[in-house]
Amino acid sequence: xxxxxxxxxxxxxxxxxxxxxxxxxxxxxxxxxxxxxxxxxxxxxxxxxxxxxxxxxxxxxxxxxxxxxxxxxxxxxxxxxxxxxxxxxxxxxxxxxxxxxxxxxxxxxxxxxxxxxxxxxxxxxxxxxxxxxxxxxxxxxxxxxxxxxxxxxxxxxxxxxxxxxxxxxxxxxxxxxxxxxxxxxxxxxxxxxxxxxxxxxxxxxxxxxxxxxxxxxxxxxxxxxxxxxxxxxxxxxxxxxxxxxxxxxxxxxxxxxxxxxxxxxxxxxxxxxxxxxxxxxxxxxxxxxxxxxxxxxxxxxxxxxxxxxxxxxxxxxxxxxxxxxxxxxxxxxxxxxxxxxxxxxxxxxxxxxxxxxxxxxxxxxxxxxxxxxxxxxxxxxxxxxxxxxxxxxxxxxxxxxxxxxxxxxxxxxxxxxxxxxxxxxxxxxxxxxxxxxxxxxxxxxxxxxxxxxxxxxxxxxxxxxxxxxxxxxxxxxxxxxxxxxx
Amino acid sequence: xxxxxxxxxxxxxxxxxxxxxxxxxxxxxxxxxxxxxxxxxxxxxxxxxxxxxxxxxxxxxxxxxxxxxxxxxxxxxxxxxxxxxxxxxxxxxxxxxxxxxxxxxxxxx
Numbered sequence: 001x002x003x004x005x006x007x008x009x010x011x012x013x014x015x016x017x018x019x020x021x022x023x024x025x026x027x028x029x030x031x032x033x034x035x036x037x038x039x040x041x042x043x044x045x046x047x048x049x050x051x052x053x054x055x056x057x058x059x060x061x062x063x064x065x066x067x068x069x070x071x072x073x074x075x076x077x078x079x080x081x082x083x084x085x086x087x088x089x090x091x092x093x094x095x096x097x098x099x100x101x102x103x104x105x106x107x108x109x110x111x112x113x114x115x116x117x118x119x120x121x122x123x124x125x126x127x128x129x130x131x132x133x134x135x136x137x138x139x140x141x142x143x144x145x146x147x148x149x150x151x152x153x154x155x156x157x158x159x160x161x162x163x164x165x166x167x168x169x170x171x172x173x174x175x176x177x178x179x180x181x182x183x184x185x186x187x188x189x190x191x192x193x194x195x196x197x198x199x200x201x202x203x204x205x206x207x208x209x210x211x212x213x214x215x216x217x218x219x220x221x222x223x224x225x226x227x228x229x230x231x232x233x234x235x236x237x238x239x240x241x242x243x244x245x246x247x248x249x250x251x252x253x254x255x256x257x258x259x260x261x262x263x264x265x266x267x268x269x270x271x272x273x274x275x276x277x278x279x280x281x282x283x284x285x286x287x288x289x290x291x292x293x294x295x296x297x298x299x300x301x302x303x304x305x306x307x308x309x310x311x312x313x314x315x316x317x318x319x320x321x322x323x324x325x326x327x328x329x330x331x332x333x334x335x336x337x338x339x340x341x342x343x344x345x346x347x348x349x350x351x352x353x354x355x356x357x358x359x360x361x362x363x364x365x366x367x368x369x370x371x372x373x374x375x376x377x378x379x380x381x382x383x384x385x386x387x388x389x390x391x392x393x394x395x396x397x398x399x400x401x402x403x404x405x406x407x408x409x410x411x412x413x414x415x416x417x418x419x420x421x422x423x424x425x426x427x428x429x430x431x432x433x434x435x436x437x438x439x440x441x442x443x444x445x446x447x448x449x450x451x452x453x454x455x456x457x458x459x460x461x462x463x464x465x466x467x468x469x470x471x472x473x474x475x476x477x478x479x480x481x482x483x484x485x486x
Numbered sequence: 487x488x489x490x491x492x493x494x495x496x497x498x499x500x501x502x503x504x505x506x507x508x509x510x511x512x513x514x515x516x517x518x519x520x521x522x523x524x525x526x527x528x529x530x531x532x533x534x535x536x537x538x539x540x541x542x543x544x545x546x547x548x549x550x551x552x553x554x555x556x557x558x559x560x561x562x563x564x565x566x567x568x569x570x571x572x573x574x575x576x577x578x579x580x581x582x583x584x585x586x587x588x589x590x591x592x593x594x595x
Contacts, residue, residue: 100575194556207554236561237554305538316515323516325588330581336591337516345518353517357527358534360515361503374541376551381544383552415530416537432555457555 002027003163004480007072007220010166014061014071021061021071024166025054025115028073032117032164038485039140041149041159043078044086045118053115060113067112068223068247074109075165077156078119079126080211081200082106089202090122090134090152093322093329093347103200104235105169105211105228112227117165120155124349125319126171126204128152129179129421132412133351140408141184142481143447147405150180150421153214157184160214162483167224168214173204174307175400175425177212178437182400182450185439185479187221187467188214190425192457193432194239196225197232205314206237208429217477218438218468222246225460244461250468254288257466260295260393265424270402277441277449278399281470285397288469293393297385302378303427308419309362309375310430315352316359322347354415383431390456395466399424400437400450428454436463439476448476502532 002024005013013019029047036042050073057071076082079089081099083106088094102110109116123133131139131154139154141147142162149158153170157180160168170177172190181188189212196211203209213224226247231240261282266275286292324330324343331342348356362371389396402423411418428435433456440451451470455463471477508528512519519527573586582589 097579100571100578193554194558233563236563237556237558239556239558299544302541302544305541308534309538309541320516324581325590326576327579328581334591336593339591340516341518344516348517350523353519353523354527354530356515356517357508357511358531361507361511361531361535364511364514371535371538371541373551374546375538376553377546377549378541378544379552380549381546383555416533430552 003031006216007166015066021054021057025050025073035162035483038145039158040137041120041139041155041164042118043121043136046085046116050115050117057113070113072166073115073117075117075120075156075159075168077153077170078122079171079202090124092135097327104197104232108227120159123152124352126152126176127351127355129418135349138408141405142483145484148408150183152176154180156214157181157186160186167220169211170214172210172212173208174429175422178400178425181214181437183405185448186214187218187438189221189225190435192434194237196228197235197238199232199234203318205311218471222464246464249461249465251465252469252472254285254290254469257290258393259285259290259292260389260396262295262297262398264297264300265398273443274399274449278451281440281451282397284473295389299381299385306375306378307426309371312355312359313362313372316356319356379430382427386431386433394462396454398452400452404443404447433457434460436467438467502535
């Protein structure tokens with residue numbers, strides 16, 4: 001079945017002219033028609049433009065052209081601008097908005113001749129851990145449709161897991177690529193801060209946001225990351241450093257690799273099956289030649305409060321632009337101020353308003369030093385923990401999420417309980433380092449478990465290499481969900 | 487241990503901010519809130535801010551703040567003229583327009 005293919009498998013068949021991009025794209029669209037009513041991974045399908053792009057790719061393939069992504073159907077999270085396709089960011093305030101330009105990541109993908117299948121569901125403005133905060137309805141986990149897919153890039157993770165695309169892009173501000181990858185049993189990469197241009201990404205927290213790939217295996221993730229990575233003159237926070245050829249550095253052994261295991265990431269209250277699966281995965285890495293060392297990240301516990309001050313503070317500033325003047329919803333009132341208040345009051349959902357309120361408070365006169373400045377100082381300590389650890393080890397291995405996919409509705413009334421879903425993925429964003437989540441087992445209910453491998457800033461080559469070696473020694477990534485299509 | 491700490495965060499129902507402050511912050515943020523929302527956010531923000539008090543534990547007197555992790559400062563592009571996006575494309579998303587401009591209520595009375 002064509003939708004089952006990985007990107008590298010499809011690429012081989014396309015370049016050998018065994019299949020066409022139009023056949024592949026049609027097979028994906030047919031599968032979406034059959035499966036997605038049960039999942040709701042997509043907010044918008046770009047049927048016509050996808051088939052046009054597939055025809056163009058086929059013409060280039062016929063002429064013997066070759067790129068790693070020529071004719072490959074991909075999905076894009078709805079917070080990333082794709083010219084001519086809606087971009088709602090999962091919010092009513094952006095209903096009907098069609099960006100007049102492409103994000104830099106999308107420009108790079110288009111240059112290689114990809115097929116953009118559509119835009120995937122997300123928590124509103126990427127604020128959430130379950131996609132339940134989307135104004136357009138929840139996405140269901142392909143492994144069990146009563147469960148969340150994680151979030152905020154839940155649509156992209158579910159689409160990859162259910163073979164509704166060959167690969168996808170999401171964004172990760174505090175775990176929003178890695179956690180849904182873990183809960184849906186796929187591979188997800190959070191690049192180092194500054195690795196990928198944020199131009200054309202609808203901003204949530206500007207010092208934390210990164211675009212990252214979700215893929216069926218580590219090889220595909222390496223390919224997708226390599227294409228979007230690199231300096232961009234349109235993003236002053238993108239680093240002018242070279243991009244290694246990630247895919248060509250993958251090796252199936254780990255001799256000499258020092259893997260750190262942080263004791264603070266194996267905690268009371270986490271699901272025992274998750275801890276067991278991750279410990280088993282670490283033993284597998286040891287059998288592949290890695291040297292396992294215990295490390296300590298003593299300020300780990302402060303990550304949650306630091307994150308929930310800094311991210312909302314940045315969000316409250318970024319979301320000030322939704323003022324009903326240039327784009328999006330307008331609820332017209334008698335004067336400008338009332339129009340702002342009414343539009344924003346009705347256009348933003350509960351979680352977004354909660355974070356704008358929290359961030360505005362933390363930045364307001366009299367509270368700035370106590371909350372925002374203090375959080376920035378503790379952020380320095382959290383970053384320092386990783387700097388120290390990476391003097392002794394090459395990578396850090398830990399769980400991605402303390403639990404497998406939870407039930408839809410289980411945490412919606414308790415925002416703080418929901419925030420805990422990201423307890424193992426926030427600090428990497430605060431420190432600006434890179435991380436990958438990949439499948440490492442299943443719990444007793446058949447729900448996927450994710451292994452997280454973190455590396456120092458701009459150490460993507462190393463985490464991909466370690467992840468690849470582990471993946472080659474296991475077959476978790478080859479398991480496919482049986483999707484209950486009602 | 488993180489989860490144990492957070493149970494405090496979840497079940498603490500102390501009101502560290504007043505309804506007055508909630509209204510003030512909503513005004514700063516230009517958000518119309520219903521009375522139900524005001525009360526809900528008072529409870530939820532109080533719980534989150536109480537939890538954030540934990541940040542007072544580590545001594546940060548000599549620790550500089552981290553605003554960005556990158557060693558980059560004042561990045562400027564060369565000031566070169568480039569074509570802009572077409573006006574029609576930009577205005578296509580405007581909730582209201584008048585000729586080649588966004589139409590809004592008067593800012594100054």
